[in-house]
Amino acid sequence: MSTPLRTTAAADWHALGTSVRLVVTDPALLDSCNLLLARHLAEVDTACSRFRTDSELSALDDAAGRPVRVSPLLAEALSVALHAAEATDGAVDPTVGSALETIGYDRDFTLVREDDRPVRLTVRRAPGWRRLNLDRETGTVTVPPGVRLDLGATAKAWAADRAAKTLARAADCGVLVSLGGDTAVAGEPPAGGWQIRVQDITGRVEETPAQGSYTTVGLHSGGLATSGTTARTWRRGGHALHHIIDPRTCLPVRTPWRTVTVAAETCADANAASTAALVKGAGAERWLTRQGLPARLVSQEGLIVTTPGWPTNPGARGTARPAPTGGIAA
Structure with missing residues (x-):
C-alpha cells in the first residue's frame, strides 16, 4: 500500500539580522507555528544579541568580572557556545566579541557596509573561552573584565534547533526551521526527507550556475x-573583511575554503563544525572525517571536497540522515 505524500507550507521573513524560513508538514498549523517561532526568536534576541544595549549579553560587559545571574535561556546559549569551543579545540570561541567590533562588525550587518570608519588590524589572541565561568547550578556567569x-x-543554529523541537512537539507535525541557512528539522519529515539545496555561491536559486555549484540533500x-x-x-x-574570526589572530580567517557545509545530530553541532573547518583551514576535511561528520567543502577555486557519508553527486539528490554519533548516513 502506498503512503500519500505529505503537503507542506512555508513562511519566510527576517529576524536576528538574518533570513527566517519555517516549513511545516501540516499547512493548517503554519500560522500558529509562525507566531510561536516569532516569540521564540524575540526571546533569543533579548537574551543573546550583541547589538542591543538592553540585551542580557550586553549587560555582561559592565559586570567587571563579577558573577551575574542570567536567564535559563542565556545560560543555555552560553553552554552551547562553550561546548562548541571545547569540541573544536577553541577554533570556535565566544570571546571574539572585541575583535569583531575592532573590524567594524559592531551593529546589525545591514548597517556595517554603510560605515566608513577606518580600522586598525592588530594580530593578537582572543582572551579564550576557558576564562569564562558558567555555573549552571546557580545560574550565574563570570566574564573577565574587558x-x-x-x-x-x-546562537542562530542553537535557536533553530530549539525552535524546531518546540514547534514539532506543540504541533505534532514535521517542522523545518532555517535561520540564515542554519537548518534544523524535527518531527516526522516529508517523504524522502526535507529537500535542502546546498550551494556555495550566495544568491537566489535561479541565479546559481547549474554546474557543480550545488547539491540537494x-x-x-x-x-x-x-x-x-x-x-x-x-x-x-582598503581591507577586505568578513565575519569569521580566527581566535588565534583576532582577524578575519584566511582559509583555503570558500564554504563548508556539515550535517550533524544538531544544527548547533553542524554550525560549530563548519565554522571550525574554515578556521582550521588545510586539512579540515581530515578533521571532519575523524569527527564522523559528513561534509562538503568548496575551495576558493571552486574545487569540491566531501567527507565520508556526504551524497556524492553534485547537482543530484542524495539522502542525509544524522546518525547517533552525529554523522549522516547516505
Missing part, C-alpha cells in the same frame, strides 16, 4: 549548516 562575548557562531533529522567567507563581507580602509 572580555566581550559574541555568540554569532552558535534529503535531511530526515538533526541539522545542516553552511559557513563561508563570501556572504557577509565588507571593505574598510
Whole structure:
C-alpha cells in the first residue's frame, strides 16, 4: 500500500539580522507555528544579541568580572557556545566579541557596509573561552573584565534547533526551521526527507550556475549548516573583511575554503563544525572525517571536497540522515 505524500507550507521573513524560513508538514498549523517561532526568536534576541544595549549579553560587559545571574535561556546559549569551543579545540570561541567590533562588525550587518570608519588590524589572541565561568547550578556567569562575548557562531543554529523541537512537539507535525541557512528539522519529515539545496555561491536559486555549484540533500533529522567567507563581507580602509574570526589572530580567517557545509545530530553541532573547518583551514576535511561528520567543502577555486557519508553527486539528490554519533548516513 502506498503512503500519500505529505503537503507542506512555508513562511519566510527576517529576524536576528538574518533570513527566517519555517516549513511545516501540516499547512493548517503554519500560522500558529509562525507566531510561536516569532516569540521564540524575540526571546533569543533579548537574551543573546550583541547589538542591543538592553540585551542580557550586553549587560555582561559592565559586570567587571563579577558573577551575574542570567536567564535559563542565556545560560543555555552560553553552554552551547562553550561546548562548541571545547569540541573544536577553541577554533570556535565566544570571546571574539572585541575583535569583531575592532573590524567594524559592531551593529546589525545591514548597517556595517554603510560605515566608513577606518580600522586598525592588530594580530593578537582572543582572551579564550576557558576564562569564562558558567555555573549552571546557580545560574550565574563570570566574564573577565574587558572580555566581550559574541555568540554569532552558535546562537542562530542553537535557536533553530530549539525552535524546531518546540514547534514539532506543540504541533505534532514535521517542522523545518532555517535561520540564515542554519537548518534544523524535527518531527516526522516529508517523504524522502526535507529537500535542502546546498550551494556555495550566495544568491537566489535561479541565479546559481547549474554546474557543480550545488547539491540537494534529503535531511530526515538533526541539522545542516553552511559557513563561508563570501556572504557577509565588507571593505574598510582598503581591507577586505568578513565575519569569521580566527581566535588565534583576532582577524578575519584566511582559509583555503570558500564554504563548508556539515550535517550533524544538531544544527548547533553542524554550525560549530563548519565554522571550525574554515578556521582550521588545510586539512579540515581530515578533521571532519575523524569527527564522523559528513561534509562538503568548496575551495576558493571552486574545487569540491566531501567527507565520508556526504551524497556524492553534485547537482543530484542524495539522502542525509544524522546518525547517533552525529554523522549522516547516505
